[in-house]
Amino acid sequence: MSSVLLMLSCTDLEEETFGSLSPDNFYNTEEEALASVVGIYQQLSYVQSIGDPWRIAEFGTDEFIVPGRASGGWFDQNNIDIIKHQVEATNATTGRAWKNIFQEIGTSNAVLESLQESPNSENLSALIAEARALRAYGxxxxMDFWGNVPLVTVARIDPNELPKTTPRAEIFNFIESELLSALDDMPSVNEVNRSDYYPRFTKESIYSLLAMMYLNAEVYTGTPQWQKAVDMCEVVINSGAFNLSNQVVDNFASNIQGSSSELISAFTNDPNNNAGNNQFILYAQNALDQLKYNLPFVPANGYSTYQEALDRYADNDARKDLLEYGPQTYLNGDPLLKDNGEQLVLIAVQDLVSAEDNEGYKVLKYTPIGASFSGYDADNDYVLTRYADILLTKAEALYRIDNNSTIALDLVNEVRERSNAGEILDLSLDILEDERAREFIWEGHRRRDMIRFESYFNETWAFKTTQTEAYRGIYPIPQEQITANPSLTQNPGY
Structure with a gap:
């Protein structure tokens, strides 16, 4: 971890020191510098784990719900407010997410400053580019969650010149510029030993993020950039480095460690060596899944999905097998029995604040089959970007340019064929949105997708029963941040 002082959030003036080294006596070698860059990856991985940034990317959508339980567990009014699209600036969940994300940005700023001030900086250009890309990701x-945020690129903030809120479109331009600049010094996946270099970012990681940004450019800036999204996807496709795995679940299994040809970006977990952990199984599964999967712990029965999400899948779609619903069985087909001898039957959530233990369908995104556990921590790597996303991003952008595009239709069917989902003959925006929902359930895309397709505002589902005002497409800046830094301006509507 870097020796410089890190900001815990961009407006929190409390500082924390990591060691006593300085740029003058550190980073003499690439290995020393890489040790600090790894710290940024660790911060960013939390955004894609079960932490609050991932939660606020999924809460409020029609694929993620955490009901309070009749037993008294899991009730949190902050989460319920997000589910119902009633978030206010005092929401504790979004407040923690802000701190998590700006801690990653602060760590990036500190590491970048040390890299650039190192006497060996001229030999660290690739790592400097990598750190800039990681900061841009933060x-x-x-930008996606709060829109208008403070733009800070220094490790220490002058308390007499606290940062102001920067408009969302300017943040977009900054991220784009940083990513394009980082490309010059970062390697392509074809230029490294893929297994040894995994899971560090490559050029293809950056092109993939740019594609995602351009796909949402109209939301972020008011101006669509569909062709740019297509162009970025084509660079990744033309690299020839990626293809679809045999099954979706292959990308979320234990010990993939760079062996998946579909993963473009991911974060490694190895709890047995105190190097990251995956707690999706702990948080999501029903308690009786301890018996079903022979787990060394009792799952907490928290994260669940809706009837609406289940209903999107046809019975022949292999992706539906990743959801647990209805009568439950052991892996050998025998009934999974409760203490009273009755079979466990999972049903849709009926009560948002006092649900019974069998309410809530489960998403087995990170499979426990074959996983190694340390306590309740699994070693499944967190997935950030998959090749399937590149194919569907290109398909959507092409369709929005020309709704008669046969290439767009072929790309969607390529993804569907992998899961035996059946061929579709015509495309529409509704079909494109639903296909993304089926393919990327619980991967952190759904809120962003629903906002782009406007279903976030116009549609209703269980417990979200009214249309949503447009201003709620971004979250309010946490009140504690505005209290700490009055220079910040609250987002409109809040």
Missing amino acids: YFYA
């Missing part, structure tokens, strides 16, 4: 999430 700002992408900040």
Whole structure:
């Protein structure tokens, strides 16, 4: 971890020191510098784990719900307010997410400053580019969630010159510029030993983020950039480095460690060596899944999905097998029985604040089959970007340019064929949105997708029963941040 002082959030003036080294006596070698860059990856991985940034990317959508339980567990009014699209500036969940994301940005700023001031900086250009890309990724999430955020690129903030809120479109331009600049010094996946270099970012990681940004450019800036999204996808496709895995679940299994040809970006977990952990199984599964999967712990029965999400899948779609619903069985087909001898039957959530233990369908995104556990921590790597996203991003952008595009239709069917989902003959925006929902359930895309397709505002589903005002497409800046820094301006409507 870097020796410089890190900001815990961009407006929190409390500082924390990591060691006593300085740029003058550190980073003499690439290995020393890489040790600090790894710290940024660790911060960013939390955004894609079960932490609050991932939660606020999924809460409020029609694929993620955490009901309070009749037993008294899991009730949190902050989460319920997000589910119902009633978030206010005092929401504790979004407040923690802000701190998480700006801690990653602050860590990036500190590491970048040390890299650039190192006497060996001229030999660290690739790592400097990598750190800039990681910081840009943090700002992408900040821009996506809060829109107008402070733009800070220094490790220490002058308390007499606290940062102001920067408009969302300017944040977009900053991220784009940083990513394009980083490309010059970062390697392509074809230029490294893929297994040894995994899971560090490559050029293809950056092109993939740019594609995602351009796909949402109209939301972020008011101006669509569909062709740019297509162009970025084509660079990744033309690299020839990626293809679809045999099954979706292959990308979320234990010990993939760079062996998946579909993963473009991911974060490694190895709890047995105190190097990251995956707690999706702990948080999501029903308690009786301890018996079903022979787990060394009792799952907490928290994260669940809706009837609406289940109903999107046809019975022959292999992706439906990743959801647990209805009568439950052991892996050998025998009934999974409760203490009273009755079979466990999972049903849709009926009560948002006092649900019974069998309410809530489960998403087995990170499979426990074959996983190694340390306590309740699994070693499944967190997935950030998959090749399937590149194919569907290109398909959507092409369709929005020309709704008669046969290439767009072929790309969607390529993804569907992998899961035996059946061929579709015509495309529409509704079909494109639903296909993304089926393919990327619980991967952090759904809120962003629903906002782009406007279903976030116009549609209703269980517990979200009214249309949503347009201003709620971004979250309010947490009140504690505005209290700490009055220079910030609250987002409109809040």
